[in-house]
Amino acid sequence: MSHRKPVRVADRHAFDAIIDARSPAEFALDHIPGAINCPVLNDEERHIVGTVYVQTGAFEARRIGGAMVAANIAQHLRDTLADRPEKWKPLVYCWRGGMRSGSMVTWLRLVGWDAQQLAGGYKSFRRHVISQIDALTPKLDLRVVCGATGSAKTRVLHALAARGAQVLDLEDFASHKGSLLGALPGVAQPSQKHFETRIATVLDAIDLSRPLYVEGESVRIGRLSLPLPLVAQMRAAPCIEVAATPEARLDYLLRDYAYLGDDRAALAEKMGVLKELQGKETVTRWQQWAHDADLPHLFAELMSLHYDPHYEKSQETHFRAWAKRQRVAASDLSDQGIEAVADAVLALPDAATASPSA
Numbered sequence: 001m002s003h004r005k006p007v008r009v010a011d012r013h014a015f016d017a018i019i020d021a022r023s024p025a026e027f028a029l030d031h032i033p034g035a036i037n038c039p040v041l042n043d044e045e046r047h048i049v050g051t052v053y054v055q056t057g058a059f060e061a062r063r064i065g066g067a068m069v070a071a072n073i074a075q076h077l078r079d080t081l082a083d084r085p086e087k088w089k090p091l092v093y094c095w096r097g098g099m100r101s102g103s104m105v106t107w108l109r110l111v112g113w114d115a116q117q118l119a120g121g122y123k124s125f126r127r128h129v130i131s132q133i134d135a136l137t138p139k140l141d142l143r144v145v146c147g148a149t150g151s152a153k154t155r156v157l158h159a160l161a162a163r164g165a166q167v168l169d170l171e172d173f174a175s176h177k178g179s180l181l182g183a184l185p186g187v188a189q190p191s192q193k194h195f196e197t198r199i200a201t202v203l204d205a206i207d208l209s210r211p212l213y214v215e216g217e218s219v220r221i222g223r224l225s226l227p228l229p230l231v232a233q234m235r236a237a238p239c240i241e242v243a244a245t246p247e248a249r250l251d252y253l254l255r256d257y258a259y260l261g262d263d264r265a266a267l268a269e270k271m272g273v274l275k276e277l278q279g280k281e282t283v284t285r286w287q288q289w290a291h292d293a294d295l296p297h298l299f300a301e302l303m304s305l306h307y308d309p310h311y312e313k314s315q316e317t318h319f320r321a322w323a324k325r326q327r328v329a330a331s332d333l334s335d336q337g338i339e340a341v342a343d344a345v346l347a348l349p350d351a352a353t354a355s356p357s358a
Contacts, residue, residue: 007091007116009128015091015116017084021100022093022122030193032093032125033201038076040069040100069100073107081108089114097121126193129200136203137229144234145345146216146315146325147242149179149307150249150299152256152333152341153215156242159342160213166206168214173198176222178215181270183222185259195224213345216319235318239325240345244333246303252333253299261293278306326350 012018018035020027023046027037041049045068053061084090090113094100097120108115118124147153154171161167175189176182183189190198206212216239219231226234244252260267268290275283282305289298315322328344330337 008119009125012091012118014089016088017090019090019092019104020094020122021104022095026095026122029191030126030197031122033197035093036080038072038080038104040072040094040104041065042072045072069103073104076104077107077111084113086112087114089116091116091118093118093121093125095121096123129193129197132200132203133196133227134229136208137227137233139208140203140206140233140237141208141211142233142237143211143213143350144216144237144239144319145213145242146239146319146322147244148249148311149303150253150256150333151242151244151330152252152338153242155333155338156341156345157213157215159338160345163342163346165346166210166212168199168202168212170199170215170217170221170226174221174224176224178217178221180273181257181260181267185263189222189224192224196227199227199230211350216315218318236320238321238350239315239319240348241315241325241327242330242341243327244330246308248331248333248337250296250300250303253303254295257299258295261295264291264293274306 007014012032018032020031020035020037021040022031022037023039023041023043024037025043027035027039031037045065049061049065049068052064090108092101092104092108092115094102097118101117101121105115105117120127145153145156154169154177157167157169161169171178171182173190173195175184175187177184189195214234216234217226219226268287271283271286271290274286278286282301286298286301289295319325326348328341328348330341332340
């Protein structure tokens, strides 16, 4: 490839590094996996240049912005890029593959590096993400791991991955456990775009001839939406139910959600959204247990009165193969018990190609 010609998204793996020249806020929203952020304009500078462009015109915006860009690139050359070797070959992108990445490529080439520019910038990568999800999802041999609330489905996925099985951990990508109480303390959910980027990254790497295990989810995880092609494929896929006992589930929930007792007021407030469904008297009792950090009583009733009554009907509605599901019984969801569940899942008749060692 000529170092004077922009490259395509599919060629990105041929480079030693990927540099995102956009502002930190743009980078935080979403970026090409593995990219390092070397902004040629920071967030404040980008705002200033945009304002000047609107109020004064393109020339004045370029004059002011050019000085900022030059200073920022100089700083990157002094610190972030100071230790790169002579034969280093970076790929640079900005929003559309225009002036920001073009400016950085020019300076990196002047240094002597074989820097190249991503054609179309981040927008071309975003199109790639969407097209990969659309194209690959219908080819997936999905296995949907289901189970009532507290069945340790996510932990089972982790155990399957440790055994060499292919896994798509949507809740990890969403930074959310997918339930009413699923928000992680101090952890914000990513943008919808970054969520989809992480999904597409997995799909790019999997072996389509082998099963891909995924947890049975609704169409939303917290505030994020699953891609519609993935929802459709999950709804039609074979199901594996982790049939855990209520006692095992409660014990697991008390371990997995123990942190909810650290902010009692927030937990009580979350219970308030259930008043219309469960009635004022019940929710008042739950809120009192929340204030008292009485998680055993609270979780037990949430299971028996809120989650479990609708579980079977919900699965039948959402998963067309639910009636033909395979079941793995579990009376223990300790670490050892979860390992045993994963082994049992891989021992199911249609899991013969789930992992290289299966």
